[in-house]
Amino acid sequence: MTTNKIEIKDLTVNYIENKKSFNALHDVSFGVGKGEFVSVIGASGCGKSTLLSVLEGLYAPAGGSVQIDGKELHGTGTERGVVFQHYSLFPWMTTRKNIEFGIKQSRHDVKRSERAKIADEFLTKVGLSGFGSKYPSQLSGGMQQRAAIARALAMNTEILLMDEPFSAIDPKNRVLLQELLLKLWEGDGLDERKTVVFVTHDIDEAILLSDKIVVLTAHPGTVNEVVNVPFDRPRRRDDLVKTEEYGKFRNKLLSLLYNDIAERIGGDEVVL
Amino acid sequence: MTIKKRYLRIAHLLFIALLLIQLLPDQSTKAVYTSYLVRFAVGVEVIVLAASAIIKKEESLALLVDIAGFVYVLLAVWSLATAKYNYLNDLLFPAPGKVIHQFVVDKDKIFINIKSSLRTTLKGFLLATAIAVPLGLFVGWSARLGSAATYITKFFSSIPPIVYIPYGIALLPTFKSVSVFVIFLATFWPVFAGTMSGVLGVDKKIIDSAKVLNVSKPEMLFRVILPASLQQIFLGCNQGLSVSFILLTSAEMIGAKDGMGYYVKYYSDFGDYTRTITGLLVIGFVVIGVTFLFNKLQKRLLRWKP
Numbered sequence: 001m002t003t004n005k006i007e008i009k010d011l012t013v014n015y016i017e018n019k020k021s022f023n024a025l026h027d028v029s030f031g032v033g034k035g036e037f038v039s040v041i042g043a044s045g046c047g048k049s050t051l052l053s054v055l056e057g058l059y060a061p062a063g064g065s066v067q068i069d070g071k072e073l074h075g076t077g078t079e080r081g082v083v084f085q086h087y088s089l090f091p092w093m094t095t096r097k098n099i100e101f102g103i104k105q106s107r108h109d110v111k112r113s114e115r116a117k118i119a120d121e122f123l124t125k126v127g128l129s130g131f132g133s134k135y136p137s138q139l140s141g142g143m144q145q146r147a148a149i150a151r152a153l154a155m156n157t158e159i160l161l162m163d164e165p166f167s168a169i170d171p172k173n174r175v176l177l178q179e180l181l182l183k184l185w186e187g188d189g190l191d192e193r194k195t196v197v198f199v200t201h202d203i204d205e206a207i208l209l210s211d212k213i214v215v216l217t218a219h220p221g222t223v224n225e226v227v228n229v230p231f232d233r234p235r236r237r238d239d240l241v242k243t244e245e246y247g248k249f250r251n252k253l254l255s256l257l258y259n260d261i262a263e264r265i266g267g268d269e270v271v272l
Numbered sequence: 273m274t275i276k277k278r279y280l281r282i283a284h285l286l287f288i289a290l291l292l293i294q295l296l297p298d299q300s301t302k303a304v305y306t307s308y309l310v311r312f313a314v315g316v317e318v319i320v321l322a323a324s325a326i327i328k329k330e331e332s333l334a335l336l337v338d339i340a341g342f343v344y345v346l347l348a349v350w351s352l353a354t355a356k357y358n359y360l361n362d363l364l365f366p367a368p369g370k371v372i373h374q375f376v377v378d379k380d381k382i383f384i385n386i387k388s389s390l391r392t393t394l395k396g397f398l399l400a401t402a403i404a405v406p407l408g409l410f411v412g413w414s415a416r417l418g419s420a421a422t423y424i425t426k427f428f429s430s431i432p433p434i435v436y437i438p439y440g441i442a443l444l445p446t447f448k449s450v451s452v453f454v455i456f457l458a459t460f461w462p463v464f465a466g467t468m469s470g471v472l473g474v475d476k477k478i479i480d481s482a483k484v485l486n487v488s489k490p491e492m493l494f495r496v497i498l499p500a501s502l503q504q505i506f507l508g509c510n511q512g513l514s515v516s517f518i519l520l521t522s523a524e525m526i527g528a529k530d531g532m533g534y535y536v537k538y539y540s541d542f543g544d545y546t547r548t549i550t551g552l553l554v555i556g557f558v559v560i561g562v563t564f565l566f567n568k569l570q571k572r573l574l575r576w577k578p
Contacts, residue, residue, distance in 0.1 A: 056484050082484040087477040092499040092576045105485045137578035 004031035047221025305369035396455025408467025459512035466508020470501025
């Protein structure tokens with residue numbers, strides 16, 4: 001049996017709101033192989049972001065386990081790089097300082113004097129060379145997320161957790177960011193690729209980027225199905241979306257997402 | 273900026289109007305020292321014109337010109353009410369020229385007093401900030417103490433620091449230290465309250481961001497929570513600073529041997545109202561100067577804000 005980089009088993013998470021506890025995730029199990037890109041999709045409220053907070057170490061589960069490299073997960077750790085939807089960067093630091101801070105936290109071997117150089121290297125990689133001394137508020141939303149990706153990559157962690165990183169970005173820039181992430185991730189050799197868990201509600205985004213897609217259903221959040229994405233890499237969006245297989249695969253995912261909703265709110269009466 | 277925007281300002285017309293008013297005959301029975309007023313106004317105008325040629329930023333220039341305009345109007349109304357038409361009691365209300373003359377005569381003494389006042393304020397203010405900010409960060413960050421501290425702060429900050437003066441005089445070695453103590457109390461509570469409300473208002477997303485980077489506890493307090501609540505801290509400092517100046521004058525009126533509050537109190541006891549008003553105006557200008565510098569500092573430290 002091959003061991004997964006991340007192994008989630010019977011994970012149950014309860015949320016307490018207004019003194020009432022409710023079940024956000026129930027018996028969620030799946031594994032993420034080393035160097036695998038896994039997306040978690042589901043309708044809003046299905047607990048996909050909660051799942052990621054558990055992986056980030058920000059939220060303690062009520063039951064089940066999360067193991068990384070066979071070791072039980074406890075709290076936050078700098079072996080996991082994180083990109084949030086908002087405020088991944090500290091607004092009072094320039095983009096360069098933000099990246100340097102990330103490097104300082106995760107890579108103790110890097111000398112102080114080298115941090116700025118590495119930061120600039122990664123800023124260039126994400127197309128932000130020359131923006132190192134800008135504050136996040138001086139950048140557009142898309143540029144802020146580029147800088148957040150640059151920091152996560154500069155931290156050189158084996159695992160990357162991304163919580164709807166492109167959801168707040170306008171459609172045109174979202175496409176550019178998806179392609180940038182795809183290029184950077186695929187650019188690493190097969191053995192060096194990062195293990196990514198990517199939360200999104202955008203089906204096309206999930207198909208383009210992932211090796212595997214975990215479809216969650218809501219109330220409580222459980223795994224409906226884990227689907228392997230059957231398209232070869234390196235992928236190009238334009239070539240991919242033209243194919244007949246793409247349409248079929250997309251419809252399959254849609255039905256997984258929406259059949260579930262149809263069953264819940266009254267079966268046959270719902271026309272999709 | 274166009275030449276028109278640079279030099280064509282209402283303030284310059286006000287300056288000319290002020291000079292024309294000085295041509296009216298004096299009706300006051302006391303000396304009015306019109307030449308001092310004229311020299312002062314010309315001095316201000318020369319500075320404004322020089323600045324108009326140098327300053328690049330339109331807003332900074334507008335600020336300077338507007339303040340000069342305000343000064344001209346004040347001087348014009350003041351000289352009309354005193355020297356020119358003698359509407360006011362000329363013992364209680366000296367003419368502007370006379371006050372300026374008094375300032376020139378007393379300037380060495382006044383500078384010593386300003387220095388002393390600023391030193392007292394700065395000591396009390398810095399001491400209060402140095403204690404209130406870390407304490408506010410710590411208390412605000414610990415969820416348990418936070419809510420109790422809010423009420424306790426309300427309790428103490430509602431007591432005007434001036435009522436502690438008798439206790440200060442009884443317990444502290446010098447009058448100077450009483451003044452510092454009063455400034456300390458005046459600054460401490462608003463800065464403490466501001467820091468706490470800043471900490472409680474920090475966006476949870478920022479804190480999560482810091483947590484996933486595994487920051488240590490001191491780093492969390494001083495590299496994350498502190499900058500994130502800086503705006504609220506400055507609000508508290510601003511409030512503390514304005515109360516400080518009000519209290520400084522009162523504090524120095526008791527037992528002090530120097531300071532601007534002492535100067536005002538001392539001469540008003542002798543009925544020397546020219547010096548009293550000179551002192552009051554100097555205090556006003558010092559407060560404007562300090563506020564200006566403080567705002568500069570605030571802008572600099574918060575330059576990352578959108």
